[in-house]
Amino acid sequence: MLDIPSRVRVHVETPLAAQNDMGVCDAFEQYAPVREPDTMNAPHPPKVAGIDSTVPSPAHTVAPAPVTTGPPTVPPAPSGSSGPGALLTDRLAGWVSDLTTLHELTERLARTDTLADALQELLRAGAALVGARRGLVVLEPADRLGPDTMIGLGLGRADLGHIETVPRSALALGRILEGLPGGEGEIAEPDLFAEDGLDPRHREVAARLGYAASYAMPLEADGGGGRLGAAVWLYDEPAEPGERQRHLIGLYVRYAAEHLARLLEVERTRACMRTMTEELLPSRLPRVPGVQLAARHRTGPRGGGDWYDALPLPDAALGLAVGSVTGSGPSAVAAMGRLRASLRAYAVMEGEDPVAVLSDLELLLRLTEPARSATALFAYCEPALRKITLAGAGHCPPLLLGERRTEFVETSVSAPLGMLACWEAPSVELEAEAGETVLLYTDGLLHRTGEPVDRAFSRLHAAAAGVPRSLRHDPGAIADHVLRTLLPDGAAAQDSDEDVVLLAARFE
Structure with a gap:
């Protein structure tokens, strides 16, 4: 008080x-x-x-x-006032x-958790504070490490394209971003068309878009973060914010820049994790006669340990594998890369025996990373015979999709790798008919549904059974249909930490 x-x-x-x-x-x-x-x-x-x-x-x-510059006048006190x-x-x-x-x-800005949402909120709040209707913000960090983006308020993509055709030195926004003289702080242009020396292209674009004044501010983070970008608000008529408006927008932009700096670091970390994960997974799937392959993979925002693999083996065979390492973040991604590389080596040496492959993998995991566990499924396929021999370690059962059947492959119940002193489980053999597709997936696909496990399995079965006949000849189309049906909000939803892996193999 x-x-x-x-x-x-x-x-x-x-x-x-x-x-x-x-x-x-x-x-x-x-x-x-x-x-x-x-x-x-x-x-x-x-x-x-x-x-x-x-x-x-x-x-x-x-x-x-208008703000008067002369001596203040004292209005008469209202009757009854003190x-x-x-x-x-x-x-x-x-x-x-x-x-x-x-x-x-x-508070509204603090509730945003992505750069795009934060930039939109910055534009809306700034427009309300300075009394403008439109604006745009350019994110262009001074360290040149990205990400670079431009977002508009009340401006379409074509409008932003027109603004980009104006020489940067002629725009207040460009002077701030390029560090040109006069671009160190706020820049008010109260009447663009009354200015001497206005760039002809700028005059043309302003007339086309219908703005007559602008107010620009740099986005600079304290603590050595440097310049992040710049924001500009556009007025339909000649105008500029008053002293009190400038003070308020200054306080708000200072806080917004700090929030944007934090989100920028998060976005860079996520991009780095996505790149690492993609580099550790197959860049392309092999071409093996008698089988068509397709894979879909989505990484959670923190990076996870779900993986897949497909590799040609001797005697025209094919090895298919999916797995998941516990945890998330860089350590889980690194462990996933080591586990996948080891499984490839064991598959080349003894791929015809999936149980032996997983047993060797379990021993390696227990000796080298005793604090970590993983699930895995490995299938040895003979495309010419349409024969599959597979074994799983605590992993979800494959789903067989065909013209006359859609059913889960019964696999034996077994513990994940690294959970027991000695892992071993019997393998399962099955024969696919011509035109049938085998779906291998990780449990992240089920977890992203938000349903209990039994309900998620039922939904997956229904999604696979509902694939239109016109799509069943293409394993990629089958995988996309299953994802769209099972995850209406999209497999790349940022509010889930779960990875999604779906590997489809269609036998001809």
Whole structure:
């Protein structure tokens, strides 16, 4: 609680000020230093915080009220008011309203968890604070490590393309991004068409898109993060934000830049994990007579240990494998790469006996990584005979899809690799008919459905049985149909930590 001597008592929520890195006393100094009572009676600028951040921006922007530079005039005190006390109360209420608005806007920004969503929220909130209707933001980190992107508010893809045709040095946005003279801070262009020396292409684009003024700000992260990009808001008529608006947007953009810097690091880490995972998996599937192959793989946001493999073996045979290593992140991805490489070696040496392959793999895992476990399934295929011999270690059973049957292959119940002192389980043999497809998958496919295991298996069976006949000749189309049916929100949904692996083999 903030005490005002003898006149008025106003409750100020300290967390609101702390949220915006500005204490209540700092707010006093920012807006109006305390002087003698007679100088505190000057009328305050129009309140920007009156803008409701939850309501869309007006259809047309309006130029802010001009700020007078002469000596302040004291309006007559309304009847029944206490003069300076009433004005002070009104001014404090305006400050608290501003802080409340910033608190709401920064909370909405903090709830975004992707760069695209954060940039859109930055544009919407900034437009409300400066009284603009449209804008765009360019993410272009100074370290040149990416990602680079451009997002518009009220601007279509074609509009952004037109803006990109303007020389960068002619745009406030470009001067900030290129570090040109005059691009160190905010850049206000209150009347573009009245400026001398306006680039002809810029004049043409502004007339085409219908904006007459702009206000640009750099996005710079503290703590050595450097420049991240720049944002610019466009006015339909000649206008520029007032002093109070500039102060509010400055506080908001400073917080937004820190949030964007954190999301940028997360996005770079995710991209690195995706690249590592893709490099450790087959870049392309082999071509083996008598069988068609297709694979679908999606990595969770933190990177996981699900993998697949397909390799030609002696005597025109084919080895198929899927597996999953416990955990997520770089360590799980590295363990997945080691496990897959080891299985390839064992498959070449003794692939005709899947039990021996998995037994050797289990022994290696127990000796080299005793704290880790994994599931795996290996199938030895003879395409000419359409014969498959497979063994699984704690893995989901394959699904056989054909014209006359859609059924799970019965495999023996066994523990995952690394769970027992000595692993061994019997293998299973099956013969596929011409035109039938075998689906191998990891449990991430079931977990992403959000259903209990038995229900997820039923949904997978129904999705495979519902593949249209026109698609059954193409294993890739079969895999895509199963994913679309089983995961309506998409296999690449960012709200799931589970990897998805689906390997389809169609026998001719």
